[in-house]
Amino acid sequence: MASRDNYRFLQIVDAITSINQKVNLLGVVVEISIPKQSKGTDCFCAVKIIDESYSSPGISVNVFAENMEKLPHVESAGDIIQLSQVVMRTRGREVYALFSKQFSSFALFEGKYGTNFTPYQASQNFRPRDQDTKFIMGLRKWSVDHQLDRGTNESLSLENIRVGERLNLMCKVLHACEVTENEWMIFVWDGTDTPPVTIQTKLEDELKNPIPLQLESFPLSREILCTFPAVGTVLRIIADQGNERLGLHLLKSGRWVNFVNVVCELHAGLWRGLLMPFTKLRYLPNEDPFVLQSQRHYDERVASKWARMPLSSFPWCSDITETDYEDVPFVTLMDILTYPEVSYVCCHFFFFSPFHCQN
Secondary structure (H helix, E strand, O other), X not given: OOOOOOOOOOOHHHHOOOOOOEEEEEEEEEEEEOOEEOOOOOEEEEEEEEEOOEEEEEEEEEEEEOXXXXXXXXXXXXXXXXXXXXXXXXXXXXXEEEXXXXXXXXXXXXXXXXXXXXXXXXXXXXXXXXXXXXXXXXXXXXXXXXXXXOOOOOEEOHHXXXXXXXXXXXXXXXXXXXXXXXXEEEEEEOOOOOOOOOOOOOHHHHHHOOOOOOOOOOOOOHHHHOOOOOOOOOEEEEEOOOOOOEOHHHOXXXXXXXXXXXXXXXXXXXXXXXXXXOOEEEEOOOOOHHHHHHHHHHHHHHHOOOOOOOHHHOOOOOOOOOOOOOOOOOOOHHHHHOOOOOOOOXXXXXXXXXHHOOO
């Protein structure tokens, strides 16, 4: 049986033939599931890994721990995980590795551009060896020339979301909070605007039962709002997983993430995303081309006199919109809410399409 080291590691292609055996693996992390409470007392997450012997589709490592803090907290897709004494199992045609909290161990290292051989996270029973360094170096070297698979679906920006489909969304996590007991909401952004929404309602109904301005029960504090960008839609994402307890509090604000297989819908006239049981996460490095492009696009919008207008209004807003101050640049509602000298704002806007007007 081929192996990198007679004592230490098996390549994945060899591990998948070692059913019911304990093996040691070294792999590149592709994605990770959202941590959640298992049906018992443990916490669980699934880590998908690859190596040079098995770069597609990779295998899943099912990790169990006493609490969510002891699960692997992967900083970025492409980081390296070292696994010791995991058991190879099968479920139907799928082969996976099972991490036991009793005897397995793990360590996480920086990916292809890393120079440090000290793990940034390790389980309590992890025992490093000096000779492990050469294997980590080898995997980093292979990763430089290997493009991580972004999944079967195209990764989209918020301006391209669609209702009811499984989508891969690349966006920045701005904030996560518990909006009601055991219900968390994630606020994400990428500098673009979600598609405009047509709301069929009557004016008299709107006056009696106005459409909500936000999905959360209580508005965020102004202190939090001031940390949000002034341009681009802030999309709310909630969990659609029944009563499962998810580790959304572990999401890292300020990090760019690829949400794999998230579903979007319209609720009360507003866009929102749903985390499904099959949704996975991929933290993106700051040097990812999509991250750099999104930041450049946002900087250009902020610097422009007119680009703060919704992207759907280009090349220009409707002629029905008129102002006496044509030279005054556009601002967004977020500009107003976060302006230092503003202490209170109450706004409710009605938009009418001349094509839907009736006598």
